[in-house]
Amino acid sequence: MLMSACLFAAAQKQPGVLANTVQPDDKAKQTSAPDDGEKRFEANCGRCHNAPESLSPREARAVVRHMRVRARLTAEDERLILQYLAP
Amino acid sequence: MPIISGGVGFFDNKEGGANSIQPVVAPVVLIPLGDRWLIESRSNFTEVYNRQDGTTGAYQGQFFGTLEYLQVDYNVNSALTVTAGRFLTPFGIFNERLTPIWINRFQDGPYTGTIGTAGGYADGLMARGGWDSGNGYSINYTAYASTLSTVNKLESERSAGGRFGVFFPKTRLEIGTSYNQSLQGARGNSEGLDVSWDPYSAPLDVKGEWAHAPGGQGYWIEAAYRLSQYRGSNSAIGRLEPLIRMEQFHRSQPIAGDFLPGVSERRPDFGVNYYLPHEVRLHASYGRQFNDQRDSNIWEFGVVYRFLFPLWPGRD
Numbered sequence: 001m002l003m004s005a006c007l008f009a010a011a012q013k014q015p016g017v018l019a020n021t022v023q024p025d026d027k028a029k030q031t032s033a034p035d036d037g038e039k040r041f042e043a044n045c046g047r048c049h050n051a052p053e054s055l056s057p058r059e060a061r062a063v064v065r066h067m068r069v070r071a072r073l074t075a076e077d078e079r080l081i082l083q084y085l086a087p
Numbered sequence: 088m089p090i091i092s093g094g095v096g097f098f099d100n101k102e103g104g105a106n107s108i109q110p111v112v113a114p115v116v117l118i119p120l121g122d123r124w125l126i127e128s129r130s131n132f133t134e135v136y137n138r139q140d141g142t143t144g145a146y147q148g149q150f151f152g153t154l155e156y157l158q159v160d161y162n163v164n165s166a167l168t169v170t171a172g173r174f175l176t177p178f179g180i181f182n183e184r185l186t187p188i189w190i191n192r193f194q195d196g197p198y199t200g201t202i203g204t205a206g207g208y209a210d211g212l213m214a215r216g217g218w219d220s221g222n223g224y225s226i227n228y229t230a231y232a233s234t235l236s237t238v239n240k241l242e243s244e245r246s247a248g249g250r251f252g253v254f255f256p257k258t259r260l261e262i263g264t265s266y267n268q269s270l271q272g273a274r275g276n277s278e279g280l281d282v283s284w285d286p287y288s289a290p291l292d293v294k295g296e297w298a299h300a301p302g303g304q305g306y307w308i309e310a311a312y313r314l315s316q317y318r319g320s321n322s323a324i325g326r327l328e329p330l331i332r333m334e335q336f337h338r339s340q341p342i343a344g345d346f347l348p349g350v351s352e353r354r355p356d357f358g359v360n361y362y363l364p365h366e367v368r369l370h371a372s373y374g375r376q377f378n379d380q381r382d383s384n385i386w387e388f389g390v391v392y393r394f395l396f397p398l399w400p401g402r403d
Contacts, residue, residue, distance in 0.1 A: 043256040047285045047292070049190050052395050053366055058088035059397060062117045065125050068162070070183070072217040072227040075165035 037084025040077050051085065060086035089118040089398035093129070094189035096391040102376075103383035108136040108146065113188055116398070128157040129187075154240050155186075155208060170213040173241060177213065177229035177250050178203030178265045179296045180281045181307075189393040192328070193356060193372055197307035198336035201346035202298035203248065203267035203277035209233035210243040217254075227252045227263075235271060245270040248277075259285040265298075273342070275301035290315050302345045305336030311360070320362075330358040330372065352378040358387070366393040 041051065045067060055063060060082055068078045093114040100107045111133045118126040131153045136146040158172035175183045181200040185191050186207075201207065211234050217227035230249035236242055248267030255261070265279040279298035285291065295308035309332040315325040335353040358372025367390065374385040 039256075042287075043254075043259060047259060047261075047283060048184055050362075050366075052092075052393075055395070056088075056397075059090050059395065062088055062090045062119045062125075063092070063395070065119045066115075066117045066127055069125060069127070069160045069168050069170070069215070072168075072215055072229070074217055074219060074225075075162070076219070 035080075035084065037080040037082075040073075040080045041084055044071050044073060044077060045081065055085055057086035089116070090395060091116050091398050092393075092395040094187060094391050094393050096188045096389055098194050098387065098389040100194065101384075101386040103381070103385075104142045106138060106142075110134050111188055115187075118398075123162045125160040125162075126158075127160065129155045131155055152240070158213075166216040166218040168215050170215065171211075173208055173210050173243070174213055174231070176204040176207060176209045176233070176246075176248075176267070177215070177231055178248060178267050178277065179250070179279045179298060180263065180283060180294060181296060182207060185294070189366075189368070189391050192309065192311050192330050192360060192370075193332055193358060194370060194387045194389050197296070197305075197332070197334045198348055198352060198354070199296060199298045199305040199307060199334070202300040202305075203265055203279055204346075205233065205244040205246045205267065205269065206242070206346060208243055209246065210236045210241060223255065223257060225254045225256065227254060252281075259283075259287065273301060275342075277301075290320075300345065300347065302340055302342040302347050303336055303338040303351070305334065307332060307334035309333075313362075321364075326362045328360040328362065330356070330360065332356040332358075332374075348378075350378050350380060352376060354385075356385075367391070368393075 052063065064078055064082045064085065067073060091114055096111040098109045098111065111131065113129065113131045115129045116127065120126065133151045134148050135151065136148045138144045139147055154173060156174045158170050158174045160168050160170050162168050177183055181196060182204045209231055211232050213229060213231035215229040217225055219225045228249065228251050232247045233243050233245060235245040246267060246269050248265065250263050250265040252261055252263035261283045263281045267277040269275050277298065277300045279296060281296040284293045290313040292311045295306065297306040298304065309330065311328050311330045313320065313328045317324045319325050333355050336348055336351060338348065338351045341349065354374050354376045356372050356374035358370065361369040363369065370389040372387045376383050376385055
């Protein structure tokens with residue numbers, strides 16, 4: 001599970017690469033259009049770091065609240081990124 | 088749920104033949120309260136081992152413990168968060184965004200990374216936030232005022248300033264400008280410009296800053312390219328990330344205690360990071376430092392582990 005979470009996290013860091021990769025998780029990404037939360041994550045958080053490998057919903061709430069302050073996210077960004085990290 | 092996150096690192100630095108070994112622990116503690124409040128802190132605990140006579144002799148260690156921020160945040164509305172306490176001085180992009188050891192791609196900071204930051208930390212009040220214009224760009228801002236503090240581990244200078252940025256999400260291009268005024272001593276001003284570009288079409292990250300202070304001015308620009316276009320980001324090659332950074336600082340006048348190099352310097356760095364599974368990153372780099380007194384080679388090697396745990400057990 002950790003490995004698949006890592007693949008997932010690494011894929012977020014290279015959003016532009018998704019169409020050219022052969023990793024199983026990346027292939028799955030090619031077939032589904034990114035949602036708003038993923039877009040917001042890529043546009044904001046992914047510019048500096050990968051997503052944590054695994055987050056419970058309660059951990060995700062603390063992390064995204066922290067990043068709202070750090071990265072000056074809007075309330076809408078916070079809501080969508082939280083939905084994306086801990087659906 | 089309160090959590091503890093952060094990084095653990097082990098670094099080796101060899102500058103002009105003098106070796107230095109640094110184990111580092113940098114914990115971040117997050118305590119959310121209700122829907123709007125957050126208490127957060129980050130500390131840095133470093134033991135620096137140097138040889139007794141610079142390049143020879145036994146290693147001797149010196150401990151450094153720093154409280155980098157301990158702040159209370161209140162989300163007033165979607166575009167405004169008010170912060171009180173000790174925080175990272177908001178000037179440019181390096182001090183606030185890139186100083187964590189698990190984020191900074193090179194081990195050390197650029198020459199100009201301290202310009203406008205009054206030592207890196209401020210004790211006081213800050214307002215920050217951002218909003219989407221609805222026209223393809225968003226605005227972000229930070230404004231702060233800091234008081235003079237001589238309390239041990241909580242030192243800060245009386246200063247005020249902030250940063251204003253414009254971000255274009257479709258191209259992931261951000262441009263910002265910063266201003267800082269010292270309100271004690273010589274009362275000098277600092278100004279800065281920063282840029283960050285992460286195109287969607289390639290795993291490329293470009294960041295740079297120019298900054299001017301009473302003691303001098305300089306710039307740094309850094310580019311990193313993850314080789315994930317070769318068999319995916321989790322292939323042996325795809326985990327590699329070559330890096331390059333160029334920086335220059337021009338000293339205009341000597342000012343004691345301004346955290347800047349004493350003489351004009353320039354330095355190119357070339358490095359590579361390797362991203363292992365489970366949040367572990369390996370780093371190696373070579374740099375050459377040029378100045379009027381003595382040129383030197385700088386070799387750096389390191390490993391960083393990023394962690395995140397709940398502070399106490401809880402149900403989701």
